[in-house]
Structure formats: C-alpha cells, structure tokens
Amino acid sequence: MAPKVLVSDKLSETAVQIFRDRGIDVTFDPTIGKDKEKLLSVIDQYDGLAIRSATKVTEKIIAQAARLKVVGRAGIGVDNVDIPAASKKGIIVMNTPFGNSITTAEHAIAMMFAVARQIPEASASTHDGKWEKSRFMGVELTGKTLGVIGAGNIGSIVISRALGLRMKVLAYDPFLSEERAKEIGVTKVELEELLPRADFITLHVPFTEKTANILSAENLAKTKKGVRIINCARGGLVDEAALAELLKSGHIAGAAFDVFAQEPATDNPLFHLPNVVVTPHLGAATTEAQENVALQVAEQMSDYLLTGAVSNALNMPSVTAEEAAVMGPWVKLAEHLGAFVGQLTNEPIKSIDVVYNGVVTAMNLKALDCAAIAGVMKATNPDVNMVSAPVIAKERGIELSQTTQDKTGVFDGYIRLVVKTDERERSIAGTVFSDGKPRFIQIKGINIDAEIGEHMLYTTNEDMPGIIGTLGQTMGANSVNIANFTLGRSGPKGEAIALLYLDAPPPAKALDDLMATGMFQQVKPLQFDAA
Helix, strand or coil: CEEEEEECCCCCCCHHHHHHHHHCCECCCCHHHCCHHHHHHHHHHHEEEEEEECCCCHHHHHHCCCCCCEEEECCCCCCCEEEHHHHHHHHHHEEECCCCHHHHHHHHHHHHHHHHHCHHHHHHHHCCCCCCCCCCCCCCCCEEEEEECCCCCHHHHHHHHHHCCCCCCEECCCCCCCCHHHHHEEEEHHHHHHHHCCEEEEEEECCCCCCCCCHCCCCCCCCCCEEEECCCCCCCCCCCHHHHHHHHHCEEEEEEECCCCCCCCCCCCCCCCCCEEEEEEEECCCCCHHHHHHHHHHHHHHHHHHHEECCCCCCCCCHHHHHHHHHHHHHHHHHHHHHHHHHHCCEEEEEEEEEEEEEECCCHHHHHHHHHHHHHHHCCCCCCCCCCHHHHHCCCCCCEEEEEEECCCCCCCEEEEEEEEECEEEEEEEEECCCCCCEEEEEECEEEEEECEEEEEEEEEEEEEEHHHHHHHHHCCCCCCEEEEEECCCCCCCCEEEEEECCCCHHHHHHHHHHHCCCCEEEEEEEEECC
C-alpha cells in the first residue's frame, strides 16, 4: 500500500505533484493546519505530514498520530513542532535549512544597506513631496567592520557578500574553527572583542537557551558608539527595550529588524523610532525560496517513506539513499545484535557500547548506533525505533558510547555490541557476508558462524557429550521441529553454546524439560524480525 501524506499548509502545487509522481497518496488541504480539531481527527490516517508554520504539531497531535513516521517542515524554523514528543514516538522531524539561506542572507544585506543609507525614511519623505537631501546623511559600507554573530550556513553567505563589499569581517561562533575562519576570510573573535570593534552587527544564530538575549542590555552597552544592529535570524536574540533606549540616546545609530520577540509584532519598542527599519519576517519571503523549500521537503519526505533515506532530520542522523542501500544489511545486523542482548538481559542496563571494526568504520556510524540501541530497547518496549530508542535510553540513564578500530581478525569488518549491567557484561559480534545476510560470529567470546532466523533457541552449558542428543530428543518430544543448529565452545570441557533454528516459538514445557536435565545453565527462546 502506498504511503499517505497530508499537506496541511500552503505548499506549491509543484511540490504536491512531486508526492504524486513518486507514488505517494497525498491529501492537499491547507485549511487543516489552522483547524486543530480537524487535524486531530484525521492525523491517524497518515504516514507523513508536510507543514509550514501554520500547523502546530503538538504533543496531543503526536499522541493521536498512530501511523505517522515523518513530519516535514518547509522552512528552517520548527518552533511549531514538539520535537521531544515526536522523538519519543519515533517520528522523524525534518526541515529544509538550506532552501531559504540565500534569500535570508540577501535580506540581511539589504537591511544593512537600508539602515546605512536611511532608505525607507528617505523614500517616505520623497513620496510626501519633500526634498530633504541634507537630512538623510548616510554611511558607506566599504571599509567598515561587520561583526557576524553565527557563521553557519546563512552567516557564511552574509560574510561572502560583505567581503565582496570590501568590508572587514569579525565572526563570533563557538563552533567556527580557525581553519574554517581562514577559509571563508574572516577573523574569529570572542563576543567580548566583537562588540566594541564592529560598525555593524548582524545575527545569524538559532534561538536556544545559550543564544537567548545574546545582545542583552549589558552587551549592547559594550558596543561601539554609532553601531548599527541587524537581526534577520530569530526574535528573542536582542533585548529590544534596551536597544530602543540606546537608539534614543544616540549610542546606537540604527537598527534593522525582520524578526521580533513577539510575533505577529503589532506593537514593539523599536516601532516609530528614527533610523529603525522593520519588516514583517520577510527573510524567506521570495518566490524562489518558498518554491525551493516546498520542493525540498516533498523530495525529502518521499525519499524517507520510499527508500529510508534521511535528510535534514533534527532528531535522527541523516542517511542518503546510497547509504541506505549499502548499509541496509549492516543496519539489520546492528538491530539483531541489540535484539539478542536485549532479550537476554532482565536487569537494568548501565551502558551500551557499540564497537566498529574494519570497513564498517567508514559507514554512517550514528545511524548504526541508533539501530543497535533500538534492538536492545525493543525487548522491553516493542514500539521503539531508531529515532526514539536513544532518547528513551538516555532518559533511563543508560550511558551510550561508540568505539572504532582498524581491521583485526579474518573479517573485513564487523560490529560488536557490549552491554553492561550491575551484575554482568554481555557481548556479541556479527558481520555481513558477501551474500548480504547478517551473521553472528561471536557470542561471549566464543567464535561461531550463525545465520539469524526468526525463531531461535539459545542455550549455554559446560562442554560435554550428549548435548546435541538431549536438545534433539527434548524438542522432538515436545513436537518442536529443529530446522538447523550451530554450536560453539571455548575449548574442551569449557563453556559451550548452541543456537537452534526453529519453525515456531518453543512451548514453555520444552524449555522446562531442558532445564530439568541439569545439563544447561541457560535456555532462552529468541525472536528476530525476519524482514
């Protein structure tokens, strides 16, 4: 059955057609996004939800979304999506962070020009029939110092444009390396150094706990006299009331704001002040940008629903279609390794370490981590998936780690999973053979070569004669058919293990009969997703 997608906001018809062309059953109804009750009543019918800013994907909506696998936001901001709730439910949340980057960067540059030359005021004055040429004395951008707070995707585009205008650029960004700063032609500084040196300051950071009010009253007071502030990023980054006072005092010469702490902004301390340019959140409002983000979100959601490729997800590692094809068997292996250990572990888990060896280290390890953790967690919570498992594991205080190694041993690559509790440590390793089938290659340090079946029985015992006969006789007496079996041991009379491939789950009596022989330390039925 074809996946179903609801488009609940205004997306271009071209974007909607992308879903149709790729075989997605799409419902296009932009009125639903503004009708919470209607959305709540229909959301359980869909695998995907494509939105802009009007649709509010709340915890209540997510709880009702029984089939939902992905929410795609045409744009960068996801303030209208409850991402923690989506993650717990295993729903991927995507955005399109690059579709409106150029448009937003260009708007910031345009706002800088506008405030430098007082263009809006001069235009209004001229429209009124005045000719106030001497009133609107501006400043040049050439040779001035631009302070960029946030040198990511949009910030780096602004930087390139500013350098083209022959401006000197200082950049404050904790994640900007010296090598990257040199590559894009800026001087990397701390915020304390940027504030008193910059003639213009432009912000290009998301709104987070760390960036909220980054230009506070205290920091604004540290700025160079005559500075001009541009914010086309997010409201709440600047103390607007403090900025208004410094504009009135003349310490700050001008400001240009496209975003505000409260939106829609019908009243604001910056309104009606001279040399303050304001626009109604137009950063992404170009025909090209709106079309780009709509097309991107349609392609991204279709890719995920049809091939498993993940792009621009906020709560899941990205996986390209090519990676998904190559990694498919390895993802399945990671899930099986996790499922094996998870089904054997009854006590609280303290830590999960995933060890990657050889060729597998070049793959998308974050995605493989998620698969392994999901396998472990499914034993106690069958509804978890690669999105929700790491969140749930961290909530339970489980320490998650990853280790990589150069090739060791006879296999080109393998994955080992190590799970620790207060009482014991369990480890299992596996690889993918040339036939594309995952195999267990080591359990408890004992080498084996075991394919993975849907129904299996795992036993441990001291190596001794008669084990195979006892297994066969007991299973036969309980009408359980053994399709195949794999044995391994640490050495003569050492620890031994057996994996039996069964046609169906064994009855409880068969397990009790095996334990009653006194020959086995552990008898555990296992189930694996055969898909």
